[in-house]
Amino acid sequence: EGNRGKNERKHGVSDAEIEQLVARNDLAFAGRIVEPDRGEWRGLILAECGRRLLALIFTIRGASIRPICCRSMRSDERRKYAASKAQA
Numbered sequence: 001e002g003n004r005g006k007n008e009r010k011h012g013v014s015d016a017e018i019e020q021l022v023a024r025n026d027l028a029f030a031g032r033i034v035e036p037d038r039g040e041w042r043g044l045i046l047a048e049c050g051r052r053l054l055a056l057i058f059t060i061r062g063a064s065i066r067p068i069c070c071r072s073m074r075s076d077e078r079r080k081y082a083a084s085k086a087q088a
Contacts, residue, residue, distance in 0.1 A: 011071040017049050018070045021056055033057060046073055046081040053078055 008014050022045075033042040045056040053073040059066050073081060 011069070013052075013054060013070040013072075017052075017054070018056065018067050021045065021047055021049050021054060021070065022058075022065050022067065042068065046077050046084075053081060 030043060030045045033044050040059050042057055042059050045058065047054060047056070055071055055073045055077050056067060057069045059068060
């Protein structure tokens with residue numbers, strides 16, 4: 001609830017798109033964010049949602065995935081995503 005609507009206002013990504021991204025089983029790339037250190041584990045998922053290439057930063061609290069930020073992939077993320085898709 002804490003970030004509801006925030007990503008859409010800031011990055012143009014709707015809550016429904018974020019939920020669709022989290023529910024997918026065919027994520028092409030996922031990793032851990034180490035910088036900057038926020039005091040809690042944070043992960044990164046790169047995936048397609050419709051025709052968009054999105055980067056989802058998230059944490060896990062209890063049994064729930066908590067989206068922190070979802071935005072369009074940066075150029076280096078797009079390269080990593082394309083490379084992981086080519087290997088599949």
